[in-house]
Amino acid sequence: MSNPRPRPAYTSPPINRDLYDRIAATAGDASSRTLVTEFLIPPRSGKAWHVPAGAILRLSTPEGPQVGDFNLWNMHNPRERLWASRTRQLEKSHVSVGNRLWSSLPFMRPMVTIIADSLADYGVDAVGGRCHDLLGTRCDPYVNKLITNDDFDLHCHSNLTRAVLPYGLTEFDVHDVLNVFQVTGLDEEGKYFMRASPATGDTYIEFFAEQPLLCALSTCPGGDLSNWGWGDDGAMEDVCRPIKVEVFEIPRHARNEVLRDWEESKCPDYKGLHGMKSPQSE
Template identity: 50%
Template sequence: MKPEFPAHDAPDDARSRRQIAPVICYPVDALPPPDLPALHKARDGWEQISETLVPPRDARCFDVPAGHFCRIVSVEGPQVGDLNLWSADLSERFFSSKTRALHGTHLSTGDRLWSSFPTLRPMATITDDTLDWYGFDGDGLSVHDVIGSRCDPYTHNLLSDGGQYHHCCHSNLTRALAKARDLPLDRAEALVHDVLNVFMCTGFSRQTGQYLMKASPVRPGDYLEFFAEIDLLGALSACPGGDCGTLHSSDQAACHPLLVQVFRPVAAPEGWRAPDVNGYDRSHGGLQHR
């Protein structure tokens, strides 16, 4: 049972402490902004080279070569998708918490998806988002979050008195990666990581700090589009929560497929080159072991 909150009286200077102005933890002014006009121009005359339909309550992998575009499209009804990205050789993976620290809790056009340490470089740049009109609603919720991890069978087991459910996004992504790279399930599971929750509408309760969700505003024809900065392997799960307006990890919600399309531009965007890996020397202020 949680203790009564608050358990302590506020000090005399509580009001002044609360009124201290916040500062942004990681100002990104030093980062070169993406050249969105050049990226958008590169779409002229592009050619679709692949299409992957992700079934409801399941996941599929797909390849996006560097310099190509990818769209995740709503095709039948409101549906949330959990997206993992890796470098094609699996040595880098999407770093959702650092992406959140740099760009915010929810992503849209112009934001980048950053890779894990030690490379910490852009893996992809979001180039279009048909839900950018939504912004933050009156409950403080928005779409395309990097605050939730992914629905998983372990949390489901804890909260459902031992339930065994195999179509949580974590399990879906694990199966998809294992199949795509011919890996045993335990090896694939170790590579599955926190996601970009595509189309999901989420936020935090100002009263309790709890993670909130509501029915996604996505409709058929809406899409999130990104440009691959490096050779990518993606995996997308069509969440068993459907539009995530009611439940996670169940067969009760209405679920729909999602479509992944990959496009090859006629030419690379003007001035674009693949990003270098992070320039930190990795000495960590200590002596190198011999």
């Protein structure tokens, strides 16, 4: 007799599928989706930008496969930021349509909901790899130094650090990421592995902003990860490509219909004091 599958320890609250289907359906309809921001992040670089609540963020790979390391903060309070580990617990280790990215304590509310993903059918490959990864984190010069004893500046952590400086943030604000367009998994020993990105020139993923956001993305110096290594600049440079960023707003005349039943995400209504009988000030 086989052992029953274990029950998930955490379950995400259900989402309004009709709402997010309506939002996703605005794609390609200029009357219900207006482009307000558009730019390319060059290879081996990073950039930060704002996305208002109720807007749609689209990331795409117009020149072919490229992995991106994605960070999120609340636009007005950067202490609220993507919480990758809780998102793994509430959602999945690899996310797609219908999954949300959750913010850190004490806020713990949805930051974005994924509404479209051209790689949604990737599934699980022959070695257990899946796409859009919350398992690993950004590459950084410190772990590179630890492994190789070399100083090497081309890392996602460094790209993200430079990207957020104009917004008053620092290296200490850069945090664990969502790796978009990246295939990863755990081998039979539980060790993390990466595979080449399956993205093509028409690949995209779309997020709906559940709150006002500051976003930052690094076009990974490992490129599409088909030839990655530690500090070997020449070996990876030929597989590095840009990622396109587009932000769409739903125009006022369409909002009542498209965003019917939507409101900005709220924090859990916890009124306790973590077991303390009185505030610390007393």
